[in-house]
Amino acid sequence: MVRLTQLLPIVVAWPWCPAQLWFGVSAVAGPPVEFHSCVGHQLATRVHTSVQKALVYLVAEQETDGGWKAFDKSHPAVTALVVKALAQDADYGPDHPAVRKGTDFVLRFSQPDGGIYVDGEGMPNYHTSVALMAMASLKHPEHAETIRDAQAFLKKLQWDDGEGHETSSPWFGGQGYGKNKRPDLSNTQFMLEALHQSGLSAADPAYERAMVFVRRCQMLGATNDQPFAAESVDGGFVYSPANGGESMAGTEVVGDRPRLRSYGSMTYAGFKSMLYAKINRDDPRVKAAVEWIRRHYTLDHNPNMPAGQSKEGLYYYYYVFAQALRAWGEETLADAAGMAHAWRAELCEKLLSLQRVDGTWVNEADRWYEGNPHLVTAYAVLALQAALDD
DSSP states (O other), rough: OOOOOOOOOOOEEEEBSOOOOHHHHHSSSSOOEEEETTHHHHHHHHHHHHHHHHHHHHHHOOOSSSSSEEEEEHHHHHHHHHHHHHHSTTOOOOTSHHHHHHHHHHHTTBBBSSSSOOOOSSSSHHHHHHHHHHHHHHHGGGGHHHHHHHHHHHOOOOOGGGGOOOTTTTTTTBBBBSSOOOBBHHHHHHHHHHHHTTTTTTTSHHHHHOOOOOOHHHTTTTTTTTTTGTTTTOOOSBBBBBBGGGGGTHHHHHHHEEOOOHHHHHHHHHHHHHHTTTTTTTSSSHHHHHHHHHOOOSSSSTTTTTTGTTTTTHHHHHHHHHHHHHHHHOEEETTTSSSSEEEHHHHHHHHHHHHHHSSSOSSSSOOTTTTTTHHHHHHHHHHHHHHOOO
């Protein structure tokens, strides 16, 4: 990580970094802008301008109760994502009035069981996970107990033998929207992201349990014991192994038989989850996921979704793409043709090209609520922050 400055640009050619590395001493007042050396000075400046425009929009959209809207009312889940984006920005930070108001709004939904969610909506895992990520981003000791309680709640919610699902069950280790709902990789990865960001050690049994579920989401017959993945060498991930397997991308014909179709957002989610659990980089599951990513590398759409659905979940995809590749730790990624991609810079350029005049991002393929500018703008800002971060 280096800081964006206006003096003394020095170009250094590093073999591991295709971009420029800039050094200097700030010549302007105010907090310097931090950026990863592989993004470069000029692009980092453009990203900073873009993010500030987005955050100005979000602050102006904050409701009087401190929340940001979902389903036509202030909602703690969307609010938590916006709070995190603001708290992580040097020009705002955890003590900004908008962040304080947003945090207070989210914490109004703290429940006696340790979760932070809207009672009755059936999404306690998702709500608590994003709230926990927001609380962790504030880095305030006053939230330590809330963080511990939320961690404990998520671990208790995880499907295991306590709910009658032994290791042999395809539900084991996964997380769904709430009890009595089948687990899925999206909810499971949000749980793991929240536990990881809030400092829970990868040695905690929750990660080990989750890896049983994550393994069963991967289309890799050598390690997945579920019938839908038998003999598959694809390496990508689907939505859930429960109830015979499910993919939001549907099926595809491989050889002479239909198979569940793996797709980008879930593959990066599964890949990231394995990295958080400290699965060895030489593990066949990790290697197969990396090869899938190389074969399907793109930022133009959610990869391997059917053509008519290729833009669905696009900003969720950008979010998990950034988090996963930051966790992977390699600055370039070679695609199937051998072309090296500087993923940080490419992601920044793509998101800059999609930002609207008012500072927002919105997905016209409005599935999974990506027509909501508050949610999607938060996803985009968080992805850009990950791209600029170490």
